[in-house]
Amino acid sequence: MLRIAIFIGIWAGMAKQLDYHTIREIFSRFQKADPEPKGELEHVNAYTLVVAVALSAQATDVGVNKATRALFKIADTPQKMLDLGEEGLSEHIKTIGLFRQKAKNVIKLSRILVDEYNGEVPNSRAALQSLPGVGRKTANVVLNMWWHYPAQAVDTHIFRVGNRTGICPGKNVDAVERAIEDNVPVDFQHHAHHWLILHGRYTCKARKPLCATCIIRDLCEFEDKNL
CATH class of the missing domain: 1.10.1670.10 (Helix-hairpin-Helix base-excision DNA repair enzymes (C-terminal))
Incomplete structure (x- = not known):
């Protein structure tokens, strides 16, 4: 490093x-x-894109894709991720670096999306950056790839x-x-x-x-x- x-x-x-x-x-x-x-991160909607980008910190896109292919088949919405739970999520992403902290963040951001945004991913940088584990880079990726903002x-x-x-x-x-x-x-x-x-x-x-x-x-x- x-x-x-x-x-x-x-x-x-x-x-x-x-x-x-x-x-x-x-x-x-x-x-x-x-x-x-x-972009090379696999996703099926705005929510899975947020999760994939958050998981990609200090990890390769290839490694994230391997871990999320099965995950996103059963948890492609914030509520489904909450139903899976932190331990269930951890089992899917344990090959990714810092997976325990990332699992905590994904569960926390999923709870916020359900409670404050009706399960939808917000399309403003400030709102995205308020989510646990989502920094400016992640927010910009989502804004660019999903909403085609430059x-x-x-x-x-x-x-x-x-x-x-x-x-x-x-x-x-x-x-x-x-x-x-x-x-x-x-x-x-x-x-x-x-x-x-x-x-x-x-x-x-x-x-x-x-x-x-x-x-x-x-x-x-x-x-x-x-x-």
Whole structure:
């Protein structure tokens, strides 16, 4: 973890902010390669999306999907999750890191949704962030993926790509989020965070970025891309 923190600190401010025309060309290429990028967390409705994203903290999407496929078949609403109970939920998600605390949070947020929102997931960032285990990133994912609001959910992949490339540099996730909102053309805002996540996950990797096959290599400000 310390090494990762050091790397993140080095990346912050590493590349200069790219200009508008370069950023537009980058996202034009992303769009051409993948016109409709999708999040990789499996879900069947807004509620299961909230749960899946909450469970994905410090865990991989693959690992969360393996755990939730069976879970969401029997508990796809807040009330059904409450009926399952904390212990029952824990049995389904015990392969996920921090599963006990996550189970507590999911049960608590399910109770709030039943008692205060008639079992429905609210569609405001403030209301979402008031739920246990739901931070700004989770709220933004739900707003973007379910309600198609151009919210930018900045994770470690986006933070890395934003700072390496110069698309959206910033010293912390809030600064990177603002940089995306300020610098990415509005017609690319809806899918921006998906394109950046997928680029970071499969091409602009943390330790060994695949610069030789990168579709934006000629536009990127990453100093080590030619090594």
